[in-house]
Amino acid sequence: MLQDLIEARKVHSDGDAVRWGDGGVCNELFAAAIESCPVGITISDATRPSTPLIYVNSAFSGITGYYLQEVVGHNLDFLNGPDTDSAAIRRVAAALRMNEPVDAEILQYRKDGAPFWCEVRMTPLSQDGQAVALIGVHNDITDKRQRRIEDQRRHKLQALGQLAGGVAHEINNLLQPIVTYTDLMLGATQDPDTLRRLHRVMTSAEKARDIVRGILRFSRGEAACLSVTALQPALVEALEFIRGLLPISVAVVVTGLNRDLGHGRISTVELTQVLTNLLNNAAQAMAGRGTVTVEAGLDRIEPAAAAVLGIAPGMVCRVSVADTGPGMDETVLAHVFDPFFTTKPVGLGTGLGLSVVYGIIQDWHGTISVTSAPGQGARFTFSIPCVDSPEGR
Numbered sequence: 151m152l153q154d155l156i157e158a159r160k161v162h163s164d165g166d167a168v169r170w171g172d173g174g175v176c177n178e179l180f181a182a183a184i185e186s187c188p189v190g191i192t193i194s195d196a197t198r199p200s201t202p203l204i205y206v207n208s209a210f211s212g213i214t215g216y217y218l219q220e221v222v223g224h225n226l227d228f229l230n231g232p233d234t235d236s237a238a239i240r241r242v243a244a245a246l247r248m249n250e251p252v253d254a255e256i257l258q259y260r261k262d263g264a265p266f267w268c269e270v271r272m273t274p275l276s277q278d279g280q281a282v283a284l285i286g287v288h289n290d291i292t293d294k295r296q297r298r299i300e301d302q303r304r305h306k307l308q309a310l311g312q313l314a315g316g317v318a319h320e321i322n323n324l325l326q327p328i329v330t331y332t333d334l335m336l337g338a339t340q341d342p343d344t345l346r347r348l349h350r351v352m353t354s355a356e357k358a359r360d361i362v363r364g365i366l367r368f369s370r371g372e373a374a375c376l377s378v379t380a381l382q383p384a385l386v387e388a389l390e391f392i393r394g395l396l397p398i399s400v401a402v403v404v405t406g407l408n409r410d411l412g413h414g415r416i417s418t419v420e421l422t423q424v425l426t427n428l429l430n431n432a433a434q435a436m437a438g439r440g441t442v443t444v445e446a447g448l449d450r451i452e453p454a455a456a457a458v459l460g461i462a463p464g465m466v467c468r469v470s471v472a473d474t475g476p477g478m479d480e481t482v483l484a485h486v487f488d489p490f491f492t493t494k495p496v497g498l499g500t501g502l503g504l505s506v507v508y509g510i511i512q513d514w515h516g517t518i519s520v521t522s523a524p525g526q527g528a529r530f531t532f533s534i535p536c537v538d539s540p541e542g543r
């Protein structure tokens with residue numbers, strides 16, 4: 151009987167060694183196969199209402215940090231935590247009650263408290279229509295999920311860039327005669343009313359041109375002149391310039407800028423633009439009061455991480471801008487780099503700042519990411535690939 155078989159295969163803990171119940175060569179083989187499987191495998195006793203675990207393999211311990219002896223007898227619930235999606239858990243439980251297999255992607259927590267994304271597939275093992283065991287297959291997909299999110303973001307921004315770039319290009323063409331003829335008419339009239347009206351046309355046309363330029367930078371339709379630049383002095387100079395633009399009540403703490411940070415193929419004008427946007431956003435988020443910390447350093451990007459980030463492996467200069475503001479929730483985080491996404495009142499933000507930053511850093515073959523949570527500030531981190539210095543070649 152299947153239930154007897156499961157009963158016979160319940161694990162016995164013998165110090166550190168884990169042995170299976172009596173069985174033949176076949177049982178030993180199955181046990182060894184499951185134990186050495188690279189994915190986490192669990193077996194729970196479905197004959198008891200609390201569905202306690204009767205077995206977890208080594209890969210499960212590798213993923214979660216929990217060993218067999220400490221989890222046998224417990225429901226798998228111990229993996230869930232504060233940000234686990236309770237709706238997903240209810241969906242899994244409902245399927246299992248119906249004796250149906252179910253899969254889900256759930257945020258769970260390791261023994262040390264670190265969160266990870268787990269792809270879980272639970273399959274009931276039945277006999278005479280009654281579930282006697284639940285077989286769980288658990289995969290840590292944190293990196294895979296991050297790669298998927300980054301890919302989706304890249305594709306979305308690429309598509310948005312193409313669309314917005316096309317529109318911006320057409321509008322740019324239409325703006326040229328508006329600006330040129332308004333300028334000519336301004337020089338040809340003395341009438342104060344006409345002058346006032348023409349100035350208003352000019353101001354609006356210039357604003358429109360700034361917006362269009364921003365979109366063209368985001369969509370990479372307008373290439374800046376890039377040159378190999380020593381990054382440490384360029385960052386110091388850009389930060390000195392921006393410091394003067396921020397309210398005095400915003401403290402700017404700078405670390406790691408007193409050493410060589412290599413060279414990057416960038417534009418110093420754009421570097422100032424990137425930092426101005428990031429520091430302005432931080433100052434605005436903190437309502438003009440708080441601390442912005444700018445940290446810089448050199449880092450090596452290994453091939454695996456490079457694949458996740460979508461950049462070439464090698465040395466990068468990494469710069470992060472962190473603030474003590476209100477932070478962002480998941481919804482805002484998912485859209486921060488989208489052109490025209492803003493949470494600021496009409497007239498206060500165009501929502502182009504970060505999309506321009508994104509476009510610029512893409513042009514440098516670099517990468518930018520953001521981490522934030524409500525109430526915990528925001529941290530934007532960008533990386534510039536290091537290149538050989540002009541003298542070194």
Ligand SMILES: Nc1ncnc2c1ncn2[C@@H]1O[C@H](COP(=O)(O)OP(=O)(O)OP(=O)(O)O)[C@@H](O)[C@H]1O
Pocket residue numbers: 427431432435473475476477478482486487491492493494498499500501502503504505527528
């Ligand atoms: N440091 C930050 N803290 C909290 N939210 C931020 C931060 N930086 C950006 N955001 C959010 O991202 C949104 C988009 O930022 P972005 O710089 O692209 O546009 P904006 O600041 O709204 O307008 P502007 O075009 O004037 O820059 C902001 O409206 C805000 O909701």
Ligand SMILES: [Mg+2]
Pocket residue numbers: 427430431499503504
């Ligand atoms: Mg902004």
